[in-house]
Amino acid sequence: MPRFSRLLRWALLAAAGLAVLGVIALGTVYYLVSPTLPEVETLHDVELQEPMYVYARDGRLMAVFGETRRYPVQIEAVPERLKQAFIAIEDNRFYEHHGVDYVGVGRAVWLLATTDDQRVPGGSTITQQVARQFFLSSEYSYTRKIAEMMLAWRMERELSKEEIFELYLNKGFFGNRSYGVAAAAEFYYGKGLDQLDLDEMATLAGVPKHPSSGNPLSNPERARLRRDYILRRMEALGYISEAEMSRAQAVPMHATPHEPPIQLYAPYVSEMVRREMIARFGAEALTKGYHVTTTIDPEMQRAANQAIRDGLVLYDRRHGWHGVEQHFDLADGDGADVVRARLRTIPTQTDMLPAIVLGIEGSSATLVLRSGREITLGSDDGFGGRSPASLLKRGDLVRVRRATTGPDGKEQAGASPEYKLTQIPRAQSALVSLEAETGALRALSGGFSFAGSKFNRATQARRQPGSSFKPFLYAAALERGFNPASIVLDAPVVFQDRRGHVWRPQNDGGKFSGPMRLREALVRSKNLVSVRLLDAIGVDYARKYISHFGFEESSLPPNLSMSLGTASLTPLSIARGYATFANGGFRVTPWFIQQVKDRDGAVVFEEDPLTACPRCGSGQRRAVASQAGGSVVEGFNLGPVASAPKPAEPKASKPAEPVTPPADMKVAPRAIDARVAYQIVSMTRDVVQRGTGTKAKVLGREDVAGKTGSTNDYRDAWFSGFGGNLVTTVWVGRDNFEGLGRGEYGGKAALPIWIDYMRVALEGRPIAANEPPEGMVEVSVSANGSLLPAGSGGIAEWIKTEDLERMQSYAAFDDASAAEAAQAEETFDIF
Structure with a gap:
């Protein structure tokens, strides 16, 4: 046999042997690697990480939360030129191969064999890159490369080319926390994909190679060189003309950071x-x-x-x-x-x-x-x-x-x-504003600047409300038999506990007005009247009753200092309590998330709030728990006895026609008697008309009501109130509990903020009515609280029906005391 033939035979045998060994090696690798590979079928339902978006009630964007910027897009929404830019630089045979480009693999093997480089370019198709992004680590090894190729084969059998390309464009990292080409287009250029110019498309296509060190912000020159190369490749592949390439290459690099367009700062x-x-x-x-x-x-x-x-x-x-x-x-x-x-x-x-x-x-x-x-x-x-x-x-x-x-x-x-x-x-401030009927939050600010302090004083700061707490105490007294015309003594009082500690509560300026009606006491914010009221109705009863407004009973001081607003409460809790007055006596729960949708637009949560319904049902006027203990006025010393004329046929309130709430309405629980709520609303409206809140008269609305509040050494200034069925609380103070400065009462520091806000918030809102509910009668009283015959003039008051007999049997003060109670005094609010 000729020598050449023998050599050829041995060469063929060697080649066959090597092929067999290669097949055995590949089979062994497949046997070892295949069981460890994930199922590519999961890519049909892959959920890419997307941030959370927060909107106002009208859809304006308020915030975007998440470590990544990503806005997944359908492949149909990607411009053809943009797809061509990625194909030109990453995988120009993408639509021809079946997951692995053997030409590219051969070129990579040749470079490994003929150079000293440990890593060489080429060899990874777009499909392989998707396999690596979703299933594999970034380590560089032959085992990972083989696994990558095997996954690419599987993916090409399971998914279409367009599905693979869509995953690639949405998954890739483009630097600056931007994942996916849509997020990159918005961040670097502030544009949607359909708004990009050719030079911008080529720039974005070049970023994934070096997303941190080669993006157009971190290294504009490096990004420009890669952009120009991509444009040359696009021209060579026939995607663009030479003139288009030249024009795009001549455009200066112009990427700048673009954050999502926040439309409402909250x-x-x-x-x-x-x-x-x-x-x-x-x-x-x-x-x-x-x-x-x-x-x-x-x-x-x-x-x-x-x-x-x-x-x-x-x-x-x-x-x-x-x-x-x-x-x-x-x-x-x-x-x-x-x-x-x-x-x-x-x-x-x-x-x-x-x-x-x-x-x-x-x-x-x-x-x-x-x-x-x-x-x-x-x-x-x-x-x-x-x-x-x-x-x-x-x-x-x-x-x-x-x-x-x-x-x-x-x-x-x-x-x-x-x-x-x-x-x-x-100083710092907090403002909370919510709908009285539902508790829906309409506005909230927790401080001067979120950038300066993220501490939310509206929900996290516990401060003493001072006199803005008094309406809750007055409501408890009204439930126990007092009424707006009841006379209580505004005079010095001393309390001493078992340990010998003496407490002498004071009014601002140390002045006292003697006996006065409760309405006047609230209008003029008399501290001594509040202390006597709490002493009369009992601390334990008052704490239990006031807890019905939504306060934790444990947060209310178990002593007479509670009458001066010494509890530590948040502005949000105060606003919630005032909503009970404004909505006719119901306890609503503040809420602020209306609806949550998933990435596909399906509703996964929708709030169904508790809603106040004053006319729903009948016999629901009183809160059962608030009746414990009965009336205490019988044991309260009001002064010398005098005859009190009995009015003839007092005017009674008209019973409201009960309504049946809609089947889908969740009625809020009743917290207090509707009649007590009416009386407090009436009295706090007087606070605005002629008391410590008169600055609010500038709003020109008869339904505006509220109460100022201040604390010792001017540490806290408050105004809480309502109008148009909108409840708003404003607090001003210092985080370190230092005083605001002499004269910084609630009416000076907090009320102007409340007025400026409500001037806008109440625009277009109808005047809220305050009609006396069923079970009340209108009577006439004198300035000293004496009951007058019907039709003889005097001051009109609506009282609970069961309180009428008590008023007829109780005494009024003599003329001298009445004159003292009617003395004019400049109004301040210190507690």
Whole structure:
């Protein structure tokens, strides 16, 4: 046999042997690897991580929560040019191979054999990349590569090319927490996929190779080079013309960060939603693409934000300059670049920009903003009439605000920005506003700036409500037999406990008015009347009764100090309590999540709130638990006995026609007698008309009612009230419990914020009626509480029917006492 033939035979045998060994090796690998591979069928129902979206009641976006930005898109919504850009750079034979590109694999093997490189480009198709993204780790090994190829084969049998491509475009990481091409398009260009230009498409296609170090923000030059290469590949493959390529390559890199377009700033509410969603659905609530619609009204929320900002700034200006936020020691050569670095981590709060003083010259000061811009504050740009130079020195961290205004005081469009020195208020505030009938939250703000402090004072701060707590105590007294015309003595009283501790409660200014009607006592916020009331009805009874408003009984002090509002309560709980008065006596539960939809638009949760229904059913006027103990007025000493004329045929309230609530309505439980609620509403309306809340008369509505509140040393200032069936509570104070300053009562510090908010919130709302419910009679009384014959004039009062006989048998005071009770006195509210 010729030598050549023998060599050929041995070569063929060797090749066959190698092939057999290869088949055996591949079979062995398949046998070992195949059982460990996941089922690719799961890709039919894959759930990509998506953030959680929070909306106002009208659909405006309030917040986006989640570690990843991702907006999955259907492959049909992806422009053809964008798909071609990815195919050109990643896998130009994608529609030809069956998961593995053997040409690419052969090229990669050749490079491994002929170079010293441990890793070589090529070899991974789009299908293989999807397999790696969903099922495999990022380690570089032959075993992982084989598993990747086997998964790619399986995927091509199970899924269509378009389904695989859709997974690829939605799964990939594009840097800056952006996952998927849609999220990348929005973040880098602020555009939807259908709005992208050719150069932008090519840029995005180049990002997944180096998402952190090669994206157009972190390394624009590297991203440009890759963009231009992708455009050349697209031209070579016939996807674009040479002219299109040239025009796209000539476009400068222009990517900038674009966060989701937040349409309503309500960070405290958004954080409440985040916590509630995690509590209901677990930590995965932030990654399953839930869409949460809240009860928040955009216009009311904006009004709340602005009212708190304006109110606290006004308060702060009353108390003058309180110093710089911080001081940095700057070296002689430190300029704007060094100063700018110090400002990098200091956030803007509302419209107050952080700035560091670079230098002082004359009465002016040069400051550097976080952007690196240098600004100059002139002698008139200081604070409280003082020049910047008299307040600042080099290295001081301060706040400035834009103040480009015209002669009318309004900001002029297009004018060069001017800046004024300002400061972050030392006081904080909270505002809660909800619907009285349902408890639906319409607006909430937990502080001056969420960037400055994430502590939500509306729901987390427990502060003493002072006199704004008195309506709850008065309601307990009205339930026990008192009425708005009952006479209680406003005079000094001393209490001593078993340990010998003496307590002498005081009115503001130490003045006393003697015997006076309860209505007047509430209007003028008399502390001594409140103390005597609580002493008369009993602390234990009062705590039990007041707990029906939604307060924890354990949170109410078990002593007479409770009458002055010494309980530690949140603004939200106070607003909930006032809603009971406004809705006719029902206890509603505040709520703020209206509906939750999953990523496919299916409703997974919808709130069905408890709703007040004053006319539902009959015989439901009184809260059963509140009747325990009966009347106590019989044992209360009102003064010397005098004859009291009996009125003839007093006017009775008209019984309301009972209605049957809709089958799908959940009626809220009754908390207090509807008649007591009516009386408190009537009395708190008088607080606005002629008492401590008279500033609210500026709203020009007869249905506005409320009560101021302040505490010792001016630590807390409150106003809680309602109008148009909207209940709102405002608190002002300092987080460190220091006083707000002398004279900062509820009517001065909190009420202006309440008025500014309610002026917007009540616009277009009908006047809320306050009709006496069934079981009441109208009587006439004198200024000293004496019952007058019908038709003889006097002061009209609606009282409970069962209280009429008691009034007829009780005494009135003599003329001298009555005159004393009617003395005019300037109204203050200290507790």
